[in-house]
Amino acid sequence: MLVYLLRRLGQSLFVVAAMAVLVFVGVYAIGNPIDIMISPDADQAEMEAAIARLGLDKPLWEQFFIFVGNALQGDLGKSFVYSTDAVSIILAKLPATMELAMLALVFAVFIGVPLGMIAGLRPHSLAGKSIMAGSILGFSLPNFWQGMMLILLFAVLLKWLPSGGRGETAELFGIPFSFLTLDGLSHMLLPAINLALFKTSLVIRLARAGTREAALQDYVKFARAKGLSSQRIVLVHIAKNIMIPVVTILGLELGSMIAFAVVTESVFAWPGMGKLLIDSINLLDRPVVVAYLMLTVFMFIIINFIVDMLYCVLDPRVRLSEAKA
Amino acid sequence: MRKSTLLCAASLAAVLVSPALASPAAAQDLTIAVSAEPSALDPHYHNLGPNNAMRRHIFESMVLQDEKQRLQPGLATSWKPLDDTTWEFKLRDGVTFHDGSPFTAKDVVYTVCRIPNVENSPSSFTVYTKAIADMQIPDPHTLIIKTDTPYPLLPVEVSTWGVLSAAANGVTGDIGFSREGCSGTGDYPKTDDFNTGKAAVGTGMYKFKEYSRGDKIVFERNDNYWGGKADWATVTFRPITSDGPRVAALLAGDVDMIDKPPLQDLERIKSEGFQVAQGLSNRVIYLHMDQEQEPTPGVTGTEKNPFKDVRVRKAVSMAINREAIKERIMGGVAVPAGELLPPGMFGSTPGAAAEEYNPDAAKKLLAEAGYPEGFGLTIGSPNDRYINDAQVAQAVAQMLTRIGIETQVDAVTASTFFKRRNQYEFSMYLAGWGSGTGEMSSPLRALVATRNKDKGYGGTNRGRYSNPELDSLIDQALATVDDDKREKILQQASGLVMADYGILPLHFEVTPWAFRKGISYAPRTDQYTLALGVKPAN
Numbered sequence: 021m022l023v024y025l026l027r028r029l030g031q032s033l034f035v036v037a038a039m040a041v042l043v044f045v046g047v048y049a050i051g052n053p054i055d056i057m058i059s060p061d062a063d064q065a066e067m068e069a070a071i072a073r074l075g076l077d078k079p080l081w082e083q084f085f086i087f088v089g090n091a092l093q094g095d096l097g098k099s100f101v102y103s104t105d106a107v108s109i110i111l112a113k114l115p116a117t118m119e120l121a122m123l124a125l126v127f128a129v130f131i132g133v134p135l136g137m138i139a140g141l142r143p144h145s146l147a148g149k150s151i152m153a154g155s156i157l158g159f160s161l162p163n164f165w166q167g168m169m170l171i172l173l174f175a176v177l178l179k180w181l182p183s184g185g186r187g188e189t190a191e192l193f194g195i196p197f198s199f200l201t202l203d204g205l206s207h208m209l210l211p212a213i214n215l216a217l218f219k220t221s222l223v224i225r226l227a228r229a230g231t232r233e234a235a236l237q238d239y240v241k242f243a244r245a246k247g248l249s250s251q252r253i254v255l256v257h258i259a260k261n262i263m264i265p266v267v268t269i270l271g272l273e274l275g276s277m278i279a280f281a282v283v284t285e286s287v288f289a290w291p292g293m294g295k296l297l298i299d300s301i302n303l304l305d306r307p308v309v310v311a312y313l314m315l316t317v318f319m320f321i322i323i324n325f326i327v328d329m330l331y332c333v334l335d336p337r338v339r340l341s342e343a344k345a
Numbered sequence: 346m347r348k349s350t351l352l353c354a355a356s357l358a359a360v361l362v363s364p365a366l367a368s369p370a371a372a373q374d375l376t377i378a379v380s381a382e383p384s385a386l387d388p389h390y391h392n393l394g395p396n397n398a399m400r401r402h403i404f405e406s407m408v409l410q411d412e413k414q415r416l417q418p419g420l421a422t423s424w425k426p427l428d429d430t431t432w433e434f435k436l437r438d439g440v441t442f443h444d445g446s447p448f449t450a451k452d453v454v455y456t457v458c459r460i461p462n463v464e465n466s467p468s469s470f471t472v473y474t475k476a477i478a479d480m481q482i483p484d485p486h487t488l489i490i491k492t493d494t495p496y497p498l499l500p501v502e503v504s505t506w507g508v509l510s511a512a513a514n515g516v517t518g519d520i521g522f523s524r525e526g527c528s529g530t531g532d533y534p535k536t537d538d539f540n541t542g543k544a545a546v547g548t549g550m551y552k553f554k555e556y557s558r559g560d561k562i563v564f565e566r567n568d569n570y571w572g573g574k575a576d577w578a579t580v581t582f583r584p585i586t587s588d589g590p591r592v593a594a595l596l597a598g599d600v601d602m603i604d605k606p607p608l609q610d611l612e613r614i615k616s617e618g619f620q621v622a623q624g625l626s627n628r629v630i631y632l633h634m635d636q637e638q639e640p641t642p643g644v645t646g647t648e649k650n651p652f653k654d655v656r657v658r659k660a661v662s663m664a665i666n667r668e669a670i671k672e673r674i675m676g677g678v679a680v681p682a683g684e685l686l687p688p689g690m691f692g693s694t695p696g697a698a699a700e701e702y703n704p705d706a707a708k709k710l711l712a713e714a715g716y717p718e719g720f721g722l723t724i725g726s727p728n729d730r731y732i733n734d735a736q737v738a739q740a741v742a743q744m745l746t747r748i749g750i751e752t753q754v755d756a757v758t759a760s761t762f763f764k765r766r767n768q769y770e771f772s773m774y775l776a777g778w779g780s781g782t783g784e785m786s787s788p789l790r791a792l793v794a795t796r797n798k799d800k801g802y803g804g805t806n807r808g809r810y811s812n813p814e815l816d817s818l819i820d821q822a823l824a825t826v827d828d829d830k831r832e833k834i835l836q837q838a839s840g841l842v843m844a845d846y847g848i849l850p851l852h853f854e855v856t857p858w859a860f861r862k863g864i865s866y867a868p869r870t871d872q873y874t875l876a877l878g879v880k881p882a883n
Contacts, residue, residue, distance in 0.1 A: 059781070069469075113559065289591075
């Protein structure tokens with residue numbers, strides 16, 4: 021177990037180092053932030069002063085070593101635009117993105133798993149077929165289009181829900197959250213659905229495939245022969261066994277929902293991390309973009325780690341083989 | 346699946362949405378969705394459009410710019426030059442800051458002292474204060490400003506920065522002004538202090554209420570405003586950077602007003618019962634030509650730089666059908682330009698008409714200049730900076746190809762475009778210039794004056810046009826305090842550039858705003874979206 025952990029840690033460090041180089045060089049190859057940020061009225065003297073202030077007059081390698089040096093001390097740089105610590109700007113946006121991703125995850129699991137199981141148990145019924153047809157739609161319709169359609173239908177035509185923004189927030193542990201107020205929840209609903217649609221389709225497919233396979237297995241037949249109610253067979257024995265692939269995929273997808281909800285957050289003007297990323301790219305706010313991508317790398321590493329742990333809990337076989345290793 | 350999710354959403358929605366959400370906002374509240382967010386509420390942190398617009402709600406200047414950018418009394422009731430290098434500003438009596446402290450000349454001095462001392466400012470306001478050599482306060486409501494040389498733009502520059510309260514920032518004694526650093530000012534407030542509202546104490550019509558970056562900026566009415574009662578009890582600005590969602594927010598009734606609706610959506614917005622206001626902006630879209638490098642990188646088929654020949658520049662100008670660009674590409678929402686500043690603004694020439702479209706004459710001229718077969722050309726253009734910028738460049742390319750200049754367009758995102766342009770990679774490029782000062786010296790100095798770091802000339806002259814006669818006219822204008830005389834010189838200078846085809850203006854952008862019935866907005870040439878200009882219509 022310990023060896024396994026150490027090996028994982030080594031791999032992770034390598035990934036972080038490689039990403040640091042790629043991200044830094046990649047981001048610094050695009051455009052010149054000064055051209056975007058400075059007023060056109062500024063004269064050349066003022067422009068040169070601003071370039072020096074941001075450290076852009078130094079060669080790329082020197083900028084990189086300054087960045088690495090600071091990063092090792094936990095400082096990922098200061099935003100060019102806001103002149104505040106880049107990490108704290110990003111973390112300030114984290115709660116908004118988190119709560120949206122969580123709600124979307126809840127939708128994906130509580131809608132996806134039951135529907136997938138129905139489709140798996142009754143693959144040839146009308147319900148099973150329409151669920152599968154629907155999941156293809158969920159897969160193939162572009163995210164931004166779904167978002168615009170949701171806005172058009174529920175906000176513009178029906179006027180039931182607001183078209184975007186975060187609405188009223190209430191504080192929990194000093195952090196503002198939308199899900200604590202009715203107005204906030206109504207603002208969350210459309211973006212969460214938009215974010216969840218693709219994941220729900222994915223979960224449906226996974227759950228269906230798992231259910232079909234599990235339903236034919238010996239232990240299910242045995243349980244049936246033993247006279248267990250089919251309710252108990254489905255809800256306890258099958259449901260438990262199909263969860264491993266679902267948890268794996270959702271773990272990874274949760275990461276991407278938090279890190280790259282760019283489209284949904286832009287369409288719904290949700291002030292989360294994704295919108296911050298796209299705005300920062302447009303403003304060429306390099307430190308924020310770099311810090312964001314580095315944080316994302318960290319997050320994925322941690323999520324993968326947690327997923328590995330969950331395997332152990334869900335599947336005794338993993339537990340046993342890891343114990344041997 | 347999709348259907349079932351929608352159904353589920355619908356039922357959830359029915360449960361969740363309280364009736365209050367569906368009803369329109371109270372008549373006293375105004376919500377505006379804007380396409381760009383300020384980077385801070387600190388009025389001196391970042392000299393850029395969104396910041397300059399937003400600060401006007403809280404912080405006022407001695408001199409105000411009205412919707413046509415004409416100068417109006419603000420915190421100063423009058424101003425006049427006492428001699429060529431001395432200005433006297435008479436300040437308004439009875440004005441108080443949001444914290445109740447009275448406004449006096451000391452606050453202006455304090456503000457000028459702070460401007461060079463803003464930490465990490467990405468674009469400093471010192472460009473607008475560096476002319477100030479000395480300040481004197483003969484009495485609390487009179488301010489004397491000295492400049493090194495005759496400086497007619499002082500009142501305009503004074504209108505670009507908002508005035509802070511010295512008392513609210515802990516100054517009790519007198520302030521000694523010096524360019525190298527003032528005395529008696531204590532520690533200046535930090536940019537963050539403005540974002541949290543602590544230092545956001547101005548004299549403006551609205552007071553700071555709430556600021557949540559990326560989400561909203563909320564102002565509330567200042568009941569003690571010297572200029573009368575504000576129309577709105579609270580004003581909320583919401584940044585919605587994407588065009589589609591911003592329009593949707595208006596159509597859904599979530600916001601009362603939006604800026605920069607896309608041109609192709611204007612019909613839809615009107616047909617849904619909303620209103621659109623349009624006004625000529627101070628921004629000219631122009632073509633600049635490399636008049637320095639030989640050979641020049643974007644031209645093929647000749648070793649020479651054809652744009653050094655005025656006949657070629659004139660031929661290009663005559664080959665462009667500006668009326669067609671306006672009608673077909675800008676949807677009628679633009680005004681063909683014959684100058685760098687729209688008609689009616691200070692220094693523009695009355696009756697300056699756009700170049701007439703004449704492809705035959707253009708061809709002849711091109712042959713005369715030694716290019717009967719034309720040449721190959723690549724135009725650089727941004728594709729996300731100005732209204733339909735890449736399409737305009739495409740149209741220009743087709744028109745030039747028609748007279749024999751085989752033209753291609755290299756359209757890229759703004760950040761990349763500006764970098765490449767500033768490295769002189771384009772032989773011809775399309776860009777825009779908004780006159781921040783609202784008068785002719787701004788485009789002349791930036792776009793066509795010979796590049797000169799010491800004088801601050803030619804900052805955006807990336808075609809490197811150079812004309813000593815023009816430079817001396819600009820020098821003269823910038824040293825002439827008398828308005829009438831200065832306007833004449835500026836007109837003369839503008840005429841000189843246009844006759845020399847040093848730069849080719851295409852059109853002036855027209856800025857649209859869209860809003861619900863029941864309010865009105867006076868379009869601004871500076872393209873600012875200000876709650877101060879939004880009136881309930883009755």
